[in-house]
Amino acid sequence: MNKATKLLYTIQIADNALIIGHRISEWCGHGPILEQDIAATNIALDHLGQARSLYQYAAEIFNTLPAEEKKQMFSSTALQAKVAANENIDEDDLAYLRDGWDFHNVLLLEQTNKDWAYTIARSFFYDAFNYFFYSALLNSADTTLAAIAEKSLKEVTYHLRWSSEWLIRLGDGTEESHQRIQNAVNDLWMYTGEMTTANETDKAAFASGTGADLAAIKTAWKEKVSAVINEATLTMPKDAWMQQGGKDGLHTEHLGYILAELQFMQRAYPNMEW
Amino acid sequence: MQTTNKNEWPLWEVFIRSKAGLDHKHAGSIHAADAQMAIENARDVYTRRMEGVSIWVVESKYIHASEPDQSEALFEPANDKIYRHPTFYDLPDELKHM
Numbered sequence: 001m002n003k004a005t006k007l008l009y010t011i012q013i014a015d016n017a018l019i020i021g022h023r024i025s026e027w028c029g030h031g032p033i034l035e036q037d038i039a040a041t042n043i044a045l046d047h048l049g050q051a052r053s054l055y056q057y058a059a060e061i062f063n064t065l066p067a068e069e070k071k072q073m074f075s076s077t078a079l080q081a082k083v084a085a086n087e088n089i090d091e092d093d094l095a096y097l098r099d100g101w102d103f104h105n106v107l108l109l110e111q112t113n114k115d116w117a118y119t120i121a122r123s124f125f126y127d128a129f130n131y132f133f134y135s136a137l138l139n140s141a142d143t144t145l146a147a148i149a150e151k152s153l154k155e156v157t158y159h160l161r162w163s164s165e166w167l168i169r170l171g172d173g174t175e176e177s178h179q180r181i182q183n184a185v186n187d188l189w190m191y192t193g194e195m196t197t198a199n200e201t202d203k204a205a206f207a208s209g210t211g212a213d214l215a216a217i218k219t220a221w222k223e224k225v226s227a228v229i230n231e232a233t234l235t236m237p238k239d240a241w242m243q244q245g246g247k248d249g250l251h252t253e254h255l256g257y258i259l260a261e262l263q264f265m266q267r268a269y270p271n272m273e274w
Numbered sequence: 275m276q277t278t279n280k281n282e283w284p285l286w287e288v289f290i291r292s293k294a295g296l297d298h299k300h301a302g303s304i305h306a307a308d309a310q311m312a313i314e315n316a317r318d319v320y321t322r323r324m325e326g327v328s329i330w331v332v333e334s335k336y337i338h339a340s341e342p343d344q345s346e347a348l349f350e351p352a353n354d355k356i357y358r359h360p361t362f363y364d365l366p367d368e369l370k371h372m
Contacts, residue, residue, distance in 0.1 A: 033283070034305075034319075035305060035306065035318060035319055036315070038318050038319050038322070039314070039315065039318035042318055042322055161314075162314065165310070165311070165314065169307070
């Protein structure tokens with residue numbers, strides 16, 4: 001697999017971690033109870049930590065690309081200014097200086113928190129995917145990605161336990177909690193297919209032994225999700241049209257708002273530190 | 275904010291063992307709907323800085339405490355019973371960890 005493709009593959013994983021981490025961090029100070037406020041914030045920080053490791057690796061790959069390829073990789077002027085000045089980039093540049101079309105996270109993760117049920121359903125769908133994804137990545141031919149997967153998998157195992165527990169509690173709870181989590185599951189369902197649908201980057205990564213086999217994950221994911229949904233006394237949504245595009249930079253309207261908040265300081269006051 | 279208590283989750287006392295071989299020590303309390311949630315909440319609130327390797331939780335209502343106004347009768351009689359400390363024995367030199 002060429003370096004540019006490996007970079008994109010790493011960026012896909014990193015952007016997933018950053019965007020879900022940011023969304024969950026929006027609960028900080030607003031959690032339904034103090035204990036869950038802390039739990040959500042812990043989990044957000046886990047995702048952010050994973051994003052950091054992956055962005056560091058991505059920056060490392062980017063800095064070794066030939067100048068011509070660097071120019072084609074990310075199109076934001078802020079990032080290309082660094083390339084033109086022949087400067088190396090780092091993890092922060094990747095998080096703060098790319099524009100929306102250069103983000104490769106799946107659409108599911110940029111969807112708004114809306115309420116606790118939507119937040120739980122979104123996390124549950126992703127955590128179930130992430131668990132199988134990182135498990136597969138343990139065997140990656142790329143030793144850095146395999147090492148990041150090994151470290152992350154312990155965290156992800158807990159995330160999945162946490163979101164599964166909550167899905168079951170809400171589903172098997174009161175009439176209102178049942179209805180709300182069922183609505184969230186139904187509404188978010190159309191964003192779940194993208195995670196296990198391979199784009200060109202996924203295909204090249206899998207073929208080279210670096211990436212995970214998304215077809216195998218799809219089966220495992222569906223089995224896990226339907227088992228938990230059954231336990232939660234909820235109804236599994238029917239197979240339907242699945243939205244996609246996030247992995248190739250085509251996003252819903254929500255991503256721009258996340259980036260506006262996330263990137264404002266670095267864009268307005270370049271290189272500021274505090 | 276809800277002002278009534280009837281919809282609140284019960285309170286649980288949390289005990290954390292900081293490393294294998296040591297006792298579980300009282301760490302504080304948390305709210306949770308049941309034992310499993312209590313353990314998970316305790317994990318998130320009390321072990322995020324590597325404080326523990328094991329957690330016990332018990333619903334606070336099951337903790338029975340001594341009466342503070344009986345503390346004279348309960349505890350003060352021990353004050354002048356220094357012979358209950360094993361300080362009047364000559365320990366053999368080989369005994370290192372007493």
